[in-house]
Every structure is written in C-alpha cells, then in structure tokens.
Amino acid sequence: MNLSGKARIAGIFGWPIAHSRSPRLHGFWLDRYGVDGAYIPLAVRPEAFATAFRALPALGFRGVNITVPHKEAALANCDTVDAQARRIGAVNTVVVDDAGKLCGSNTDAFGFIENLRQASDWHAAAGPAVVLGAGGAARAIVVALLDAGAPEVRIANRTRARADAFVSEFGTKTTAEDWDDRADALSDATLLVNTTTLGMQGHDPLDLDLSRLPNAAVVNDIVYTPLQTPLLKDAAARGNTTVDGLGMLLYQAQPGFEKWFGVRPEVDAALRRFVLDDLK
Numbered sequence: 284m285n286l287s288g289k290a291r292i293a294g295i296f297g298w299p300i301a302h303s304r305s306p307r308l309h310g311f312w313l314d315r316y317g318v319d320g321a322y323i324p325l326a327v328r329p330e331a332f333a334t335a336f337r338a339l340p341a342l343g344f345r346g347v348n349i350t351v352p353h354k355e356a357a358l359a360n361c362d363t364v365d366a367q368a369r370r371i372g373a374v375n376t377v378v379v380d381d382a383g384k385l386c387g388s389n390t391d392a393f394g395f396i397e398n399l400r401q402a403s404d405w406h407a408a409a410g411p412a413v414v415l416g417a418g419g420a421a422r423a424i425v426v427a428l429l430d431a432g433a434p435e436v437r438i439a440n441r442t443r444a445r446a447d448a449f450v451s452e453f454g455t456k457t458t459a460e461d462w463d464d465r466a467d468a469l470s471d472a473t474l475l476v477n478t479t480t481l482g483m484q485g486h487d488p489l490d491l492d493l494s495r496l497p498n499a500a501v502v503n504d505i506v507y508t509p510l511q512t513p514l515l516k517d518a519a520a521r522g523n524t525t526v527d528g529l530g531m532l533l534y535q536a537q538p539g540f541e542k543w544f545g546v547r548p549e550v551d552a553a554l555r556r557f558v559l560d561d562l563k
C-alpha cells in the first residue's frame with residue numbers, strides 16, 4: 284500500500300472487529316485495481332458509536348461498512364437511509380456524499396440474491412422459498428426474496444414467536460412454520476436457505492430430513508465456516524444444486540467498494556481463494 288495525500292479512505296465499524304474478513308477482501312480489490320485508497324478496521328465501542336460515526340465526514344472518510352453490534356445504531360444515526368435498509372432494520376454500508384451527509388443502505392440483500400443468481404439458475408418467481416432462522420441475516424434474506432418477486436416465503440425458526448413477528452411485519456407472502464415441521468415445509472419449495480448458526484464450526488449440526496425437497500430446488504447455506512456444510516453435502520448427494528455462503532459475503536462488499544473507490548470490483552475465483560485462505 285502506497286498512499287498519496289489524496290487517498291480515499293473507508294473502513295468498517297465493529298466491536299470486536301478482529302474477526303472481520305472485510306479488510307482483507309477490500310485490500311485485495313484495492314491492490315488489484317491499483318486504487319490510491321485504504322480500508323481500515325475500526326474497533327468502536329458501542330458507547331462511542333454515535334460520536335465516531337458522526338465524525339466520519341469531518342475526517343474525510345468516503346464511507347464505511349458496519350458490522351455487529353452497530354447495524355441498528357447506524358440506521359438511527361444516518362442522515363438518509365434507503366427503503367430496503369429501513370425494511371431490513373439495519374444498515375451495513377454507509378456513503379458520505381458530497382454534502383457530507385451519511386447515507387445508509389443494506390447490501391446483504393443484494394449480496395444474497397446476486398450470489399444465488401451467479402451460482403445457480405434459480406429465479407425468484409419459480410415458487411416457494413423456505414428460510415430456516417429468523418435472526419439478523421434472515422431479515423435481509425426475507426426482504427431480498429420478497430423484493431426479488433418470490434411468491435411465498437416460509438420461515439421456520441426454533442423460537443416460533445420470531446417467525447410470527449416476521450409474518451406480521453413482512454405480510455401475506457410470508458408464513459411461519461413450527462421448527463418441528465421444518466421438513467414438511469420443503470414440499471414444492473424451489474429454494475431452501477439456512478440462515479441459522481446450525482452447521483457452523485463449533486455449533487450443533489442442522490438436523491433436517493430433505494426427503495420432501497424437490498430435486499430441482501436450490502439449497503443455499505449462508506454459513507461459510509465450513510464452506511461445505513453437512514446440509515450442502517446432503518443436498519448435493521441427492522442431486523440438488525447447492526450454493527455456499529462465501530459468495531454472499533463477497534457480493535455484499537461490491538456496492539460499497541464501487542461507491543467509495545470508483546471501480547466496480549469483480550467477484551471471481553482468485554478473490555474466493557484469497558478470502559478462503561484466511562478461513563482455513
């Protein structure tokens with residue numbers, strides 16, 4: 284990295300931040316495109332969030348990504364927030380505009396859909412989607428599916444009340460399923476997405492009978508440690524197209540990089556390998 288005095292600066296707010304892969308990912312693109320710029324991990328305590336965030340325009344930052352636990356606080360502290368981020372209830376990407384305003388959006392929905400489209404022939408209108416989980420990632424994914432035109436989104440969550448709350452909020456194209464009935468919800472589904480932490484390194488495996496899932500359905504696990512989760516292995520063994528979670532992470536970074544640094548960066552095999560090396 285060789286910065287001039289005109290370098291464009293962006294970064295990521297989180298607490299803690301050491302686990303974040305975003306500096307590595309954006310650093311790869313900065314090198315690849317020879318950008319005079321930097322992307323910095325910013326460890327910001329929750330109590331310091333508003334002060335640090337509001338200082339970004341004065342410091343000349345082009346913008347930032349926002350990760351746990353600040354995504355809701357970012358939404359509350361932006362000057363403008365786009366409609367999709369407002370529905371998701373969280374901001375993960377902020378651009379400082381020419382007038383010094385903090386403009387918030389949420390690129391997790393874009394990253395999720397773009398990854399599916401690039402890695403499979405899935406299209407939203409084809410039929411019902413089943414989403415396992417009703418946490419933060421699920422909110423972005425349910426909104427993404429509805430905005431993409433999914434006719435029905437079935438949400439199965441261990442804590443039923445959280446799935447019910449999604450239905451109250453997101454409307455009649457969503458339904459809540461009992462966690463114990465998750466295997467039944469798979470009949471006639473065209474997409475199954477795991478957004479729970481089950482199957483992740485250090486967590487319990489996801490226990491799911493796939494026998495009712497049509498063979499044409501696409502199975503996407505957004506867990507990416509490990510990359511090939513037991514769910515994806517089981518689904519591939521019975522002939523379903525499978526999509527791993529790394530692509531969502533990579534594609535969600537694209538819009539921010541383009542706005543801060545002025546280049547539309549490519550997600551390709553070299554980037555995947557570079558980020559994967561760090562996950563091993």
Ligand SMILES: NC(=O)c1ccc[n+]([C@@H]2O[C@H](COP(=O)([O-])OP(=O)(O)OC[C@H]3O[C@@H](n4cnc5c(N)ncnc54)[C@H](OP(=O)(O)O)[C@@H]3O)[C@@H](O)[C@H]2O)c1
Nearest residue numbers: 416417418419420421441442478479480505506528531532
């Ligand atoms: N690929 C990507 O770019 C990407 C992006 C974001 C997140 N992720 C991954 O997605 C996963 C979820 O993240 P998140 O931020 O949504 O987390 P979160 O808000 O904490 O939600 C966790 C979800 O997992 C469920 N869950 C946890 N333990 C369970 C168990 N033993 N049995 C059944 N359900 C269980 C929770 O159900 P309850 O409501 O019942 O607690 C909840 O629905 C993580 O693995 C994360 O790494 C990936």
